[in-house]
Amino acid sequence: GKGQYDHFMLKEIHTQPTSLQKTIEGRIDADEHVTDLDVDLDLTDIDTVHLVGCGTSYHAALFGSSILNRCDVSARAIRASEYDVNTGTPPENTLFVAVTQSGETADTLQALRQASDVGASTLAVTNVVQSTAAREADEPLYIRAGPEIGVAATKTFSSQAVMLTMLSQHIARVNETATRVNNVGQLLSDLRALPSAVDRILQSSDAAGLAQEHLDKNAYFFIGRGLGCSVAKEGALKFKEITYEHAEGFASGELKHGPLALVTERTPVFAVCADDCDKTVTNAKEAQTRGAPIVAVSPPSHKIVDTADAHLSVPDMHPVCSNLLANVQLQLLSYYCATELDRAIDKPRNLAKSVTVE
Ligand code: M6R
Numbered sequence: 001g002k003g004q005y006d007h008f009m010l011k012e013i014h015t016q017p018t019s020l021q022k023t024i025e026g027r028i029d030a031d032e033h034v035t036d037l038d039v040d041l042d043l044t045d046i047d048t049v050h051l052v053g054c055g056t057s058y059h060a061a062l063f064g065s066s067i068l069n070r071c072d073v074s075a076r077a078i079r080a081s082e083y084d085v086n087t088g089t090p091p092e093n094t095l096f097v098a099v100t101q102s103g104e105t106a107d108t109l110q111a112l113r114q115a116s117d118v119g120a121s122t123l124a125v126t127n128v129v130q131s132t133a134a135r136e137a138d139e140p141l142y143i144r145a146g147p148e149i150g151v152a153a154t155k156t157f158s159s160q161a162v163m164l165t166m167l168s169q170h171i172a173r174v175n176e177t178a179t180r181v182n183n184v185g186q187l188l189s190d191l192r193a194l195p196s197a198v199d200r201i202l203q204s205s206d207a208a209g210l211a212q213e214h215l216d217k218n219a220y221f222f223i224g225r226g227l228g229c230s231v232a233k234e235g236a237l238k239f240k241e242i243t244y245e246h247a248e249g250f251a252s253g254e255l256k257h258g259p260l261a262l263v264t265e266r267t268p269v270f271a272v273c274a275d276d277c278d279k280t281v282t283n284a285k286e287a288q289t290r291g292a293p294i295v296a297v298s299p300p301s302h303k304i305v306d307t308a309d310a311h312l313s314v315p316d317m318h319p320v321c322s323n324l325l326a327n328v329q330l331q332l333l334s335y336y337c338a339t340e341l342d343r344a345i346d347k348p349r350n351l352a353k354s355v356t357v358e
Pocket of ligand 1: 053054055056057058099100101102103104105108151152153154237238241352353354355
């Protein structure tokens with residue numbers, strides 16, 4: 001049941017300290033600075049990685065592809081529904097990673113079969129043991145987040161992103177051409193500290209108060225760079241899914257190439273700045289000049305805080321962790337806006353938890 005919570009979504013947001021703990025359990029060797037994934041697949045000669053999923057899982061795939069690219073591993077996040085038209089035959093030595101909470105999403109399974117048919121090595125990053133994706137891939141990588149009831153994916157996004165981060169460091173270690181991510185020691189020790197950092201966000205977040213001030217606007221924009229761009233996209237998807245308000249998430253630098261035409265004092269801009277993002281500060285200022293209220297989602301010391309009209313705080317950790325904590329703040333923001341608007345949070349209109357048609 002929902003226990004003390006009004007909705008499964010809120011319960012699942014609050015479960016993240018535990019679910020993340022399960023995701024990383026036994027998989028990070030802090031002394032040796034390595035991730036230890038039980039993958040019985042030869043990844044030494046992998047030339048390229050295709051990370052494929054839909055919706056929130058696609059955003060986790062984008063997050064994972066950014067980290068792999070930082071390790072000099074060629075990687076692409078691809079929307080599962082676009083795989084057949086936009087990918088062509090996967091090159092030799094492709095690792096295909098299906099990212100799917102349920103393991104039953106039709107578009108993702110179709111892409112998985114397409115890649116298997118041409119001989120790609122395949123992994124399924126999934127939450128459901130013995131799901132179709134888990135069975136059909138060469139190897140399952142279980143995120144162990146526990147059952148997710150709310151249609152809006154929350155804890156599974158965090159666990160998928162962490163799983164893909166650990167996979168990236170596994171590939172970086174065994175692959176011949178890959179390099180480890182910068183400051184891998186800090187990354188791995190911060191990942192181990194992530195569950196308690198999430199707990200502190202849950203205790204101290206200002207998202208509920210902020211939600212009150214941001215109801216009834218024309219549109220909601222979420223911007224970020226790099227890892228922050230996937231968080232911005234995920235923030236916008238969650239927001240539109242449960243509030244039914246128009247929201248868009250995109251790379252900060254894209255603002256001036258079109259969306260700026262929509263920016264007014266009635267379009268708040270949420271700027272995810274949990275990484276090196278001086279450019280996001282400039283982009284946010286451009287929106288502010290047109291009257292948009294700016295909400296910084298960043299460490300307290302980040303310079304965007306000086307310009308922002310409001311602030312959702314995250315600790316200054318490795319960018320992987322700070323960005324995932326920014327996402328938790330945005331989950332709470334969406335949740336509290338949706339409750340103020342009295343929406344059907346756990347079962348938003350027109351949506352299903354598992355999309356088994358193409
Ligand atoms: O089960 P999957 O991860 O394959 O599901 C993919 C999407 O349908 C899912 O992430 C959807 O976008 C979420 N409901 C968003 O919160």
